[in-house]
Amino acid sequence: xxxxxxxxxxxxxxxxxxxxxxxxxxxxxxxxxxxxxxxxxxxxxxxxxxxxxxxxxxxxxxxxxxxxxxxxxxxxxxxxxxxxxxxxxxxxxxxxxxxxxxxxxxxxxxxxxxxxxxxxxxxxxxxxxxxxxxxxxxxxxxxxxxxxxxxxxxxxxxxxxxxxxxxxxxxxxxxxxxxxxxxxxxxxxxxxxxxxxxxxxxxxxxxxxxxxxxxxxxxxxxxxxxxxxxxxxxxxxxxxxxxx
Amino acid sequence: xxxxxxxxxxxxxxxxxxxxxxxxxxxxxxxxxxxxxxxxxxxxxxxxxxxxxxxxxxxxxxxxxxxxxxxxxxxxxxxxxxxxxxxxxxxxxxxxxxxxxxxxxxxxxxxxxxxxxxxxxxxxxxxxxxxxxxxxxxxxxxxxxxxxxxxxxxxxxxxxxxxxxxxxxxxxxxxxxxxxxxxxxxxxxxxxxxxxxxxxxxxxxxxxxxxxxxxxxxxxxxxxxxxxxx
Numbered sequence: 001x002x003x004x005x006x007x008x009x010x011x012x013x014x015x016x017x018x019x020x021x022x023x024x025x026x027x028x029x030x031x032x033x034x035x036x037x038x039x040x041x042x043x044x045x046x047x048x049x050x051x052x053x054x055x056x057x058x059x060x061x062x063x064x065x066x067x068x069x070x071x072x073x074x075x076x077x078x079x080x081x082x083x084x085x086x087x088x089x090x091x092x093x094x095x096x097x098x099x100x101x102x103x104x105x106x107x108x109x110x111x112x113x114x115x116x117x118x119x120x121x122x123x124x125x126x127x128x129x130x131x132x133x134x135x136x137x138x139x140x141x142x143x144x145x146x147x148x149x150x151x152x153x154x155x156x157x158x159x160x161x162x163x164x165x166x167x168x169x170x171x172x173x174x175x176x177x178x179x180x181x182x183x184x185x186x187x188x189x190x191x192x193x194x195x196x197x198x199x200x201x202x203x204x205x206x207x208x209x210x211x212x213x214x215x216x217x218x219x220x221x222x223x224x225x226x227x228x229x230x231x232x233x234x235x236x237x238x239x240x241x242x243x244x
Numbered sequence: 245x246x247x248x249x250x251x252x253x254x255x256x257x258x259x260x261x262x263x264x265x266x267x268x269x270x271x272x273x274x275x276x277x278x279x280x281x282x283x284x285x286x287x288x289x290x291x292x293x294x295x296x297x298x299x300x301x302x303x304x305x306x307x308x309x310x311x312x313x314x315x316x317x318x319x320x321x322x323x324x325x326x327x328x329x330x331x332x333x334x335x336x337x338x339x340x341x342x343x344x345x346x347x348x349x350x351x352x353x354x355x356x357x358x359x360x361x362x363x364x365x366x367x368x369x370x371x372x373x374x375x376x377x378x379x380x381x382x383x384x385x386x387x388x389x390x391x392x393x394x395x396x397x398x399x400x401x402x403x404x405x406x407x408x409x410x411x412x413x414x415x416x417x418x419x420x421x422x423x424x425x426x427x428x429x430x431x432x433x434x435x436x437x438x439x440x441x442x443x444x445x446x447x448x449x450x451x452x453x454x455x456x457x458x459x460x461x462x463x464x465x466x467x468x469x470x471x472x473x474x
Contacts, residue, residue, distance in 0.1 A: 060448075064447065064448040064451040064452065065409070065448055065451075066409040066411075066412035066423070066447055067409070068412040068413060068415070068423060069412060069423065069426075069443055069447060070444070072426075072440045073436075073440045073441060073444065076430065076436035076440065077436045077440050077441070078437070079436065080434075080436050080437040080438065081437065163303075166305075167304070167306065168305070170305035170307040171307060171413075174307075174416055181305065181307060181311070184308075185311070188315065194315035195312070195316040198308060198311060198312040199312075201308060202300075202303075202304040202308055202312075205303060205305060205308070206299075209303045210303075
């Protein structure tokens with residue numbers, strides 16, 4: 001077995017093209033998924049039993065079945081019905097790109113909704129009571145207290161979810177998309193150097209994952225900066241009462 | 245749901261999926277235990293190697309792992325075999341590649357679960373065993389490992405669910421699992437929604453089943469925790 005570096009270098013531009021597709025898939029579905037997850041999580045945390053049931057069934061389905069099945073259900077499954085094929089949605093459901101985005105969005109929103117629900121329920125009671133004491137309405141309390149606090153709490157877990165999303169995005173290659181994995185497979189079909197090209201593709205994923213982890217560390221410090229706040233050392237000169 | 249006589253195919257696919265998941269589970273648990281022992285060992289190269297293993301495997305997609313082992317594995321095996329004078333072509337079956345990829349992935353994640361569980365056991369127990377004159381190896385197998393099972397179980401249950409869903413990826417390299425049989429059925433019936441939905445519901449049933457088994461195992465491993473409710 002001889003390792004061939006030149007085949008990696010020669011096909012690097014195509015892997016980089018694939019990287020952009022992967023990033024697009026992850027970020028578009030990550031952002032839309034998050035927007036979808038917030039109302040789902042609020043419903044899941046509600047006190048009304050019927051309101052809780054709908055997101056529960058949704059989350060149960062999307063977390064209990066493989067993502068590959070979900071992608072195939074949307075991409076291949078939607079063509080089974082004539083009313084879908086004749087509807088205005090067909091130009092979208094015909095495209096593998098949009099099907100992948102839809103599948104990833106629905107999938108990640110189910111996972112993130114559970115994370116956000118946990119975070120909403122972890123917001124300290126005292127802060128909610130303080131908001132009540134100020135006479136805040138329910139909507140205002142959710143907007144100003146619950147959600148901002150929940151985002152700070154959920155951030156580390158959401159970072160993990162995004163990494164899992166990044167890895168799942170490789171499934172887009174099964175419906176002909178040329179993301180990193182898809183590009184790698186199409187290169188290998190011609191060069192037959194699976195070890196070298198898959199190795200290079202793996203390095204791309206590791207690189208993106210490393211950048212994501214770093215970015216989330218920074219974001220977490222920023223969002224939870226009240227927890228790291230230290231009084232300036234010479235505060236005693238301004239007001240002796242703050243010194244200890 | 246009318247399966248047009250394809251239900252036998254789905255049942256046989258389900259069996260393959262279950263066999264794949266359970267085989268990978270057993271091997272993956274073994275990898276996880278070895279990985280955790282390496283991570284906690286006093287021997288630095290073992291720690292470095294284990295960290296490299298978990299970081300690499302947890303950072304790349306499982307699908308990429310399946311594809312690499314299926315298409316590249318035979319090259320590696322042939323290169324190794326040729327060192328021993330065996331020069332025939334070696335082919336890796338889809339099932340073999342699937343088991344290898346899934347157990348390597350499961351092993352990387354369960355390494356962390358086992359490591360956390362081993363570290364959660366108070367040092368005092370090691371010391372107590374030492375005071376009784378037990379060697380370290382015996383302490384590990386008699387005192388630590390039985391408790392690791394209880395502490396690691398919830399984490400392992402979650403990982404098994406992930407593993408179960410990841411088995412669908414092996415259909416990409418042609419294994420006749422549930423996913424693949426659903427695909428075959430759609431080919432001749434032209435009813436993709438019906439069959440992928442049937443497959444989805446079977447997977448859902450399997451994940452529910454595995455949750456039930458995990459809950460039962462957790463109770464069995466930790467009766468003290470649930471005595472109040474029984």
